Amino acid sequence: xxxxxxxxxxxxxxxxxxxxxxxxxxxxxxxxxxxxxxxxxxxxxxxxxxxxxxxxxxxxxxxxxxxxxxxxxxxxxxxxxxxxxxxxxxxxxxxxxxxxxxxxxxxxxxxxxxx
Amino acid sequence: xxxxxxxxxxxxxxxxxxxxxxxxxxxxxxxxxxxxxxxxxxxxxxxxxxxxxxxxxxxxxxxxxxxxxxxxxxxxxxxxxxxxxxxxxxxxxxxxxxxxxxxxxxxxxxxxx
Numbered sequence: 504x505x506x507x508x509x510x511x512x513x514x515x516x517x518x519x520x521x522x523x524x525x526x527x528x529x530x531x532x533x534x535x536x537x538x539x540x541x542x543x544x545x546x547x548x549x550x551x552x553x554x555x556x557x558x559x560x561x562x563x564x565x566x567x568x569x570x571x572x573x574x575x576x577x578x579x580x581x582x583x584x585x586x587x588x589x590x591x592x593x594x595x596x597x598x599x600x601x602x603x604x605x606x607x608x609x610x611x612x613x614x615x616x617x618x
Numbered sequence: 619x620x621x622x623x624x625x626x627x628x629x630x631x632x633x634x635x636x637x638x639x640x641x642x643x644x645x646x647x648x649x650x651x652x653x654x655x656x657x658x659x660x661x662x663x664x665x666x667x668x669x670x671x672x673x674x675x676x677x678x679x680x681x682x683x684x685x686x687x688x689x690x691x692x693x694x695x696x697x698x699x700x701x702x703x704x705x706x707x708x709x710x711x712x713x714x715x716x717x718x719x720x721x722x723x724x725x726x727x728x729x730x731x
Contacts, residue, residue, distance in 0.1 A: 547724050
């Protein structure tokens with residue numbers, strides 16, 4: 504069964520970093536890529552990038568390259584998204600989802616960036 | 619990047635009537651090697667993550683009502699809800715997974731008239 508469990512909400516200052524986790528079931532971790540998608544309040548869906556966790560292969564949307572890093576911990580079947588140099592417009596719900604055809608989604612992690 | 623454009627941005631439909639949403643891509647999402655359109659549709663209800671409705675442009679996800687159907691090829695796609703029910707009130711998104719970056723339409727809000 505595919506499950507994606509995300510970490511809880513975060514409040515961060517501008518310029519700081521945040522690391523969000525997405526724990527996958529073992530089958531999901533070994534067989535699926537994981538995408539990260541964000542959604543600002545009242546706005547649409549924006550793909551941040553993806554990771555193939557078994558091989559640590561990452562793919563970032565151009566606008567996030569250099570500021571976002573995806574990693575995977577095979578021992579806990581968890582993938583992580585770290586966002587650096589946070590700005591107020593990074594305030595959003597961040598979802599992890601199965602890559603490509605997004606048939607499974609986490610419940611989302613609200614990241615609030617505020618001074 | 620492939621730009622996805624939905625129309626309309628919102629629509630109000632009477633219960634039991636048909637709702638039609640269009641999605642156009644800036645370039646074809648048809649993969650000629652497998653003859654599949656790399657196009658999905660999602661529904662998002664308030665305070666919930668999106669849920670997959672349709673993939674390969676017309677394949678209904680397991681458990682999705684047969685009132686919901688997808689069609690189209692190349693750059694023009696349509697999602698139809700054949701008989702609108704209260705549970706269908708949501709925002710609907712199309713998404714291409716033909717080439718990265720994966721991109722979504724801006725969303726179409728469906729309400730009851």
